[in-house]
Amino acid sequence: MADLTKLAKLLQELDDQMVGCMKCGMCQAVCPVFAETMKEADVTRGKIALLENLAKEMIHDAAGVQEKLNKCLLCGSCGANCPSGVKVMDIFLRARVIVNTYMGLSPVKKAILRGMLTKPALFNALLDLGSKFQGIFTSKVDDLLGSSCSKVLSPVIGDRHFVGLAKQSLHSKIKALDTPAGKSGKRVAFFPGCLGDKMFVSVAEACLKVFEHHGVGVYMPEGQACCGIPAISSGDRVAYDKLVKINLDLFSKGGFDYLVTPCATCTATIKEIWPKLMDEYPATMRDQIRALHDKVMDVNQFVVDVLGVKPETPAKGAVKVTFHDSCHMKKSLGVTSQPRALIGMNPKYELVEMAECDRCCGSGGSFNLYHYDLSKQIGERKRDNILATGAQIVSTGCPACMLQMTDMLSQHGAKVAVKHSIELYADSLR
Amino acid sequence: MPSAALIKEFEAVVGKDNVFTSEADRQSYSYDSAVLEAVVPALVVRPTTTEQLGKVVRLCNENGNPITVRGAGTNLSGGTIPDPREGIVILTNSLNRIIEINEEDLYAVVEPGVVTAKFAAEVAKRGLFYPPDPGSQAVSTLGGNVAENAGGLRGLKYGVTKDYVMGIEFFDVNGGLVKTGSRTVKCVTGYNLAGLMVASEGTLGVFSNIVLKLVPPPQASKAMMAVFDDVNKASEAVAGIIAAHVVPCTLEFMDQATIRYVDDFTKAGLPRDAQAILLIEVDGHAGQVAEDAEKVEKVLNKVGATEIKVAKDAAEKFKLWEARRNALPALARAKPTTVLEDATVPRSKIPAMVKAINDIAAKYNISIGTFGHAGDGNLHPTILCDRRDKHEFERVEHAVDEIFDVALSLHGTLSGEHGIGMAKSKWMEKETSKATIEFSRNMKRAIDPKYILNPGKIIGA
Numbered sequence: 001m002a003d004l005t006k007l008a009k010l011l012q013e014l015d016d017q018m019v020g021c022m023k024c025g026m027c028q029a030v031c032p033v034f035a036e037t038m039k040e041a042d043v044t045r046g047k048i049a050l051l052e053n054l055a056k057e058m059i060h061d062a063a064g065v066q067e068k069l070n071k072c073l074l075c076g077s078c079g080a081n082c083p084s085g086v087k088v089m090d091i092f093l094r095a096r097v098i099v100n101t102y103m104g105l106s107p108v109k110k111a112i113l114r115g116m117l118t119k120p121a122l123f124n125a126l127l128d129l130g131s132k133f134q135g136i137f138t139s140k141v142d143d144l145l146g147s148s149c150s151k152v153l154s155p156v157i158g159d160r161h162f163v164g165l166a167k168q169s170l171h172s173k174i175k176a177l178d179t180p181a182g183k184s185g186k187r188v189a190f191f192p193g194c195l196g197d198k199m200f201v202s203v204a205e206a207c208l209k210v211f212e213h214h215g216v217g218v219y220m221p222e223g224q225a226c227c228g229i230p231a232i233s234s235g236d237r238v239a240y241d242k243l244v245k246i247n248l249d250l251f252s253k254g255g256f257d258y259l260v261t262p263c264a265t266c267t268a269t270i271k272e273i274w275p276k277l278m279d280e281y282p283a284t285m286r287d288q289i290r291a292l293h294d295k296v297m298d299v300n301q302f303v304v305d306v307l308g309v310k311p312e313t314p315a316k317g318a319v320k321v322t323f324h325d326s327c328h329m330k331k332s333l334g335v336t337s338q339p340r341a342l343i344g345m346n347p348k349y350e351l352v353e354m355a356e357c358d359r360c361c362g363s364g365g366s367f368n369l370y371h372y373d374l375s376k377q378i379g380e381r382k383r384d385n386i387l388a389t390g391a392q393i394v395s396t397g398c399p400a401c402m403l404q405m406t407d408m409l410s411q412h413g414a415k416v417a418v419k420h421s422i423e424l425y426a427d428s429l430r
Numbered sequence: 431m432p433s434a435a436l437i438k439e440f441e442a443v444v445g446k447d448n449v450f451t452s453e454a455d456r457q458s459y460s461y462d463s464a465v466l467e468a469v470v471p472a473l474v475v476r477p478t479t480t481e482q483l484g485k486v487v488r489l490c491n492e493n494g495n496p497i498t499v500r501g502a503g504t505n506l507s508g509g510t511i512p513d514p515r516e517g518i519v520i521l522t523n524s525l526n527r528i529i530e531i532n533e534e535d536l537y538a539v540v541e542p543g544v545v546t547a548k549f550a551a552e553v554a555k556r557g558l559f560y561p562p563d564p565g566s567q568a569v570s571t572l573g574g575n576v577a578e579n580a581g582g583l584r585g586l587k588y589g590v591t592k593d594y595v596m597g598i599e600f601f602d603v604n605g606g607l608v609k610t611g612s613r614t615v616k617c618v619t620g621y622n623l624a625g626l627m628v629a630s631e632g633t634l635g636v637f638s639n640i641v642l643k644l645v646p647p648p649q650a651s652k653a654m655m656a657v658f659d660d661v662n663k664a665s666e667a668v669a670g671i672i673a674a675h676v677v678p679c680t681l682e683f684m685d686q687a688t689i690r691y692v693d694d695f696t697k698a699g700l701p702r703d704a705q706a707i708l709l710i711e712v713d714g715h716a717g718q719v720a721e722d723a724e725k726v727e728k729v730l731n732k733v734g735a736t737e738i739k740v741a742k743d744a745a746e747k748f749k750l751w752e753a754r755r756n757a758l759p760a761l762a763r764a765k766p767t768t769v770l771e772d773a774t775v776p777r778s779k780i781p782a783m784v785k786a787i788n789d790i791a792a793k794y795n796i797s798i799g800t801f802g803h804a805g806d807g808n809l810h811p812t813i814l815c816d817r818r819d820k821h822e823f824e825r826v827e828h829a830v831d832e833i834f835d836v837a838l839s840l841h842g843t844l845s846g847e848h849g850i851g852m853a854k855s856k857w858m859e860k861e862t863s864k865a866t867i868e869f870s871r872n873m874k875r876a877i878d879p880k881y882i883l884n885p886g887k888i889i890g891a
Contacts, residue, residue, distance in 0.1 A: 019766040019818065023463050025504045029547075029568040038476075038523045039455065040503065046458035049468075053457055064454035084762035 004057055010098045011055035020086045021048045027078035032360040032378045033071060041068045044078040044088055051095050066099050071371060073364030074233055075327035090276055093232055100235025113231045113239040120225045127198055128172055131165035138164060144417050147410035158372055161410035163403055166201040176222040182215025184307060189256040190220040193263035195399035203262050203399060206426035207299050213429045214307050219254035227266040230365055244274060252288045259296040262422055264329035264398040270296045272332055299422050300397050304338035314344030314351060321349045322391035325358035326398035339397045339421035346428035354385040363404035383408040386416060393417045395424055432473050432516060436493055440475050443485045450474040459519045462503045462510040464853055465769050465817060471512040476521040480638040487636050488605030490518055496882045499632045501543055501571030506770055507851030509631045513885050522573050529639060531556055536644045537596055537613050542573025542637040559647035561588035573637045579629035581847030586805030587679045597641035598624040603878050613641055631849055632884035634877055648713035652723040653747040656730045657704045657737040664706035665781045668804050670729035676722045681805030682709040682754050685784055688799040692753050695760035700753055708804060709754050757801045765814035769826060773837035774846030777807040786836040787811045794825040808846035850888045
């Protein structure tokens with residue numbers, strides 16, 4: 001069994017941050033996981049208490065703490081609502097690295113995170129191959145949502161209605177881009193993110209269409225790697241460091257004004273998490289990370305705040321659209337009005353707000369893989385809020401939320417399309 | 431750990447999923463919001479129906495396991511810290527049904543685990559009002575509110591939780607259902623056991639359901655802020671407002687230290703040199719609100735407030751309240767550990783109390799920010815420290831002792847709204863009398879012969 005004294009020592013580095021938690025329990029009001037399980041160990045206050053006890057060697061069951069620690073969406077709702085401003089995300093990410101490294105990653109996680117994710121060329125090739133064969137194992141269930149289910153794969157993926165790999169990924173359609181600034185005078189580096197590259201290619205293409213329309217030059221280098229969030233949230237510092245390094249090498253070149261992504265999670269990772277975890281990197285890498293921190297921007301924010309696209313009066317078209325604030329978009333980046341403005345630019349649409357529009361959809365990346373039942377319960381609340389608006393389209397700024405909402409709506413047989421806000425805007429451009 | 435056989439018995443009552451035995455789960459019910467040592471319970475049991483609740487209580491009593499009932503665990507005096515002798519935590523958060531909201535007779539019946547703010551919102555949807563608004567209302571449970579007699583910002587005009595409890599059904603230690611009070615405004619049937627249950631902190635019975643009074647909401651309100659260069663003037667203003675026969679729904683106070691911490695945090699440009707700020711809100715019929723607001727302004731001018739801001743609309747009102755909303759967040763961020771006290775004095779004694787608190791802070795070289803409910807004299811001297819610093823924390827403990835001494839010497843009370851729990855039980859006799867403690871202990875012994883109902887709280891072991 002793990003040497004608890006050693007583990008305790010490692011966790012003591014978090015003490016200065018954890019001591020700020022005054023155990024007021026206000027996180028219970030906003031935690032989506034707690035709302036379902038109503039168990040203290042599932043809410044932030046409980047998790048911090050357990051980590052403190054582990055650091056003080058007052059608890060012997062480290063695996064028990066590990067399980068609780070990983071049962072979190074990392075949605076940031078608690079941190080945003082914390083009266084004493086505890087940096088919850090910092091604590092949890094660092095704790096996951098310490099505890100999961102110490103307890104050991106599962107062989108499957110290691111194979112995926114270190115064996116595939118950190119080798120973009122291999123990862124791309126494998127998934128390109130996968131997209132050709134996925135039709136054999138899966139059947140389409142909803143054309144509007146583009147979702148599928150699979151009897152053959154159900155031991156692995158359960159009854160999920162998933163969005164399949166795109167027929168042709170973005171990188172196999174467009175290898176790389178390097179175009180000069182046009183009439184906007186701006187040039188961006190474009191980071192489509194894994195989901196934008198491999199599943200929601202239409203989202204990435206919508207971004208490129210918008211850039212072209214506004215005369216924005218694009219630098220899209222070949223061989224982009226994952227932003228690192230799946231690795232670091234699994235506590236895999238080794239894979240995470242590799243991914244950051246690959247991306248830094250690509251994006252320290254190219255001469256651009258902004259690094260734009262259509263994925264709120266990627267944006268938040270590059271902007272918030274990379275600088276948080278850079279202490280052990282060499283100075284040049286730290287400088288590169290600082291530079292990207294200043295340049296990285298969500299695509300909605302870029303189009304509205306930088307390009308100045310804003311409706312004079314929001315459109316009042318025939319098709320109702322409702323908008324879901326993804327956690328990373330609102331709680332990490334503070335971007336809320338910009339995607340709504342973009343939806344308002346399309347004369348076909350009318351924006352109707354749903355109840356609890358900023359409540360987590362339950363995706364939480366790999367949380368969905370390990371705690372599907374819980375993820376589904378949280379997602380169903382989101383689904384019901386969407387359906388209550390009577391909207392035909394639900395829009396959001398995060399492809400991971402799009403996956404989750406597609407699954408929830410498709411399983412319910414709901415005829416609601418899931419679209420990224422940039423797609424709705426791009427659609428209005430000729 | 432309780433025997434495997436007993437665990438099986440609990441599982442037979444509430445289901446396997448609702449008996450928590452793992453170390454991690456048990457440890458997460460070892461504390462509440464008070465700055466006290468944690469105690470890990472032997473078991474945590476979560477009934478999902480009130481029928482199960484009664485059976486669980488009986489099982490605990492039969493086996494001599496001390497019970498600590500827990501809602502959201504936001505207690506500030508250690509009332510929800512379990513007993514070290516094979517203590518069992520009973521969770522009420524699955525007993526969260528609002529059984530009835532009666533719009534004709536203006537009452538509601540709730541299970542103990544209903545969250546205060548959710549209940550207030552449901553009531554508001556029906557055009558009615560449940561006024562008690564403790565600071566933790568977003569998560570606190572009504573059962574906990576009743577067990578602690580929770581207060582809040584609206585105490586002066588609307589009263590506190592006890593003023594809204596019409597009836598309670600609770601389990602005695604044998605799991606027998608005791609019924610007290612009723613759904614009627616008047617009820618003199620038997621002892622006022624509901625009154626006894628309020629603020630009993632789980633030491634006399636376990637609530638099954640609660641009948642709460644509802645009132646019509648005020649139609650209009652007006653908020654204002656007044657700045658003072660002297661705490662005495664702020665106090666004179668409070669006395670003057672009451673003397674003018676105006677009872678504001680909220681009358682909040684912040685001292686200079688708090689003002690500065692809030693300003694550091696929000697950069698809102700608060701008057702850093704001010705000695706006190708009062709936030710005042712009057713509510714009622716529109717005509718009365720206008721008249722009351724005018725009277726309040728007159729008083730504020732007369733006592734010499736250096737600045738008066740009146741909110742013209744809802745947005746301005748929200749802005750005015752920002753400083754008060756941020757009082758605790760600002761104080762909590764300043765230092766790692768926040769010791770939130772609630773010593774309460776007659777409202778005319780606020781200047782003496784504030785001065786004494788500042789003297790104590792200087793004497794022990796610690797930081798204290800004081801804010802609170804000026805209208806009812808319920809202050810929150812908030813001590814900012816780092817509990818890891820043993821020397822400092824010793825000084826903090828001495829300071830807390832002295833704060834209680836002063837509060838009692840000013841004819842105040844140990845606790846306005848946080849409860850006695852474990853944190854203040856040693857002070858009980860000083861405020862009351864030896865006979866009071868004896869009377870309480872005799873009563874407890876008669877009701878709970880094995881001393882299993884939240885032992886160690888209020889009246890000690």
